[in-house]
Amino acid sequence: MPNRVDRASFAGEETMPDSGGLSIEVDGLRLRYGTTEVLHGVSFQVRRGEVLALLGPNGAGKTSTIEILEGFRMRSAGRVDVLGVDPALGTEHWRARMGIVLQSWRDHPKWRVRELLAFQGSLYAPYSTPVIRRPWDVDDLLAAVGLAEQADRPIKVLSGGQRRRLDVAIGLVGRPELVFLDEPTTGLDPKARRDFHALVRRIRDEFEATVLITTHDLDEAEKLADRIIILAEGGIVADGTPSQLTRQIAGHDEVSWVHGGARQVRHVADSTAFARGLFARDGNSIRELEIRRATLEDAYLALVRNAEQAAAHPAEVAPEPDGASR
Amino acid sequence: MTAVAPALRAGVGRGLIELRQAFTGMELVNQLLWPVATLAAVFFLRDIAIGSTGYRLGTIILPGALGMFVALGALLVVQQLAADREDGTLLRAKASPNGIRAYLVGKLVQISATILAYLAIILIPGVFLVSGLEIADPTSWITFAWVLLLGLVATQTIGAMLGSVVATPRGAGYLSLPVLGLIAISGIFAPITGLPDWLQWIAQVFPVYWLGLGMRAAFLPDEAAIVEIGESWRHLETAAVLGAWAVVGLVLAPVVLRRMARRESGSSVARRRERAMQRVG
Ligand SMILES: Nc1ncnc2c1ncn2[C@@H]1O[C@H](COP(=O)(O)OP(=O)(O)OP(=O)(O)O)[C@@H](O)[C@H]1O
């Protein structure tokens, strides 16, 4: 296949200058719209080749954060560094190293799919290097996002999910070192979603791309992300691997069973020990024992709820995340 | 590494794709509407005499209309910029390396070619409709060429600046009113010397009048200048005014456009779309 990076040569050569293996560095980022402050002091880093999922409720400021990183929006305060450059001062060369999938696109309605992808690709050709061959071969990319059959259709007749696949393809056509994906899988069917996940892994493995993705699908975040950041109430409320976040609310495995005809439910820290005790006490009359491990969703809901309570009543912060009990 | 030449090439390719879109399907009907209507006006006015000059109105209108269509390039730029901002096409350009540059080149290529098509639609049948056009004389075409070139640059850069200020397709629609007014006082459809002095002065500030004059100078016999201001084709003044607008446009348009593009973001496009939906719903 043309234009594909040779893995061996890739590993052997230097890529672009970067700041100590970091693709993104954000420190004390603040953003105000008029009098309301959407972000108050957000700090995080993304290493090169890392897939970071940015989660958070509607209106948390995910899109705003990404737009600042893309250089589309001015910040109110704080230091931001993307691929070694302040996005507010980014050059065309800097821009050529990243791919952008916005939360919603409906541009170029009259263009045909292949036309637009080829045109976008041509903009990246001057930035091709021996290490990173730009652009991505159009037919290869169309096949990768499952749009080969629609290649010659006008964009305006694509279905919502097909349009989304095209957006992803355009975001990747420049063989970006860093990809911003703002809710890339909204509207994708399960198959397309799985293909998309494979594609993200492919760009990470094949050309060590750094990926910053937002999503409301926690399953997806868990599957794709090396690390998750949860944004709520203008700040970061959690930052860690999916399993670290889930473990934060350990103590919230849900154990349920039937005893003496009645269903019992407990939320416990160590479900294994609890079950052992349960059987030791009245092992013979326990029926229908079920243990549900705390999920990322439980952790997410607990962390966000906590942040919201803390914001509403700053004095009485509930110290313990409380996911599954009611 | 210089990426200017590839960006220009990409821009030309982009312009040709847009051009094809502009002349296929229903778009073609829209494109033909105004040139054909103009041609019809020329046809009906072809035998009306202008005072005792011996010239026919149709003969005067036809070259003037060529100038008018060059000037309308400004409106085309405004309309297309507004539409491209609304649907995020401009934002896409901004998100890509040298995207804005390629976008602009594409726009200029496509609109210039569209205008050339308009001119051909009017001129080719026109020479059979009216008498007295000097199309066999090479100097006619030399004048035509430099007036056209200055005119395309002047009006489209003005259009780009106006389009940066006008944010919505609706605003672009409002803008066509003053432009139509300007055309009305610019001596396209009747000799400007019939207008009050102060209107003549206003008209002479803007390129429309000079484009009309330049095109008449190109295709009408020298004696026809008697219906013009100063009874002269005023080549020098034409070149000076159109040239001044072109230079101002070339210097300022990129600055204004870049400032406008800097404000574009996903949320600004989304907000504009919401407002547009509210207007409809
Ligand atoms: N241009 C703007 N002017 C004023 N307020 C804005 C603007 N853009 C965004 N906001 C506000 O900033 C907050 C954060 O918005 P943002 O789009 O970043 O949220 P998000 O986390 O991406 O949400 P979602 O999950 O719904 O996409 C919201 O309250 C929104 O209303």
Ligand SMILES: [Mg+2]
């Ligand atoms: Mg968002």
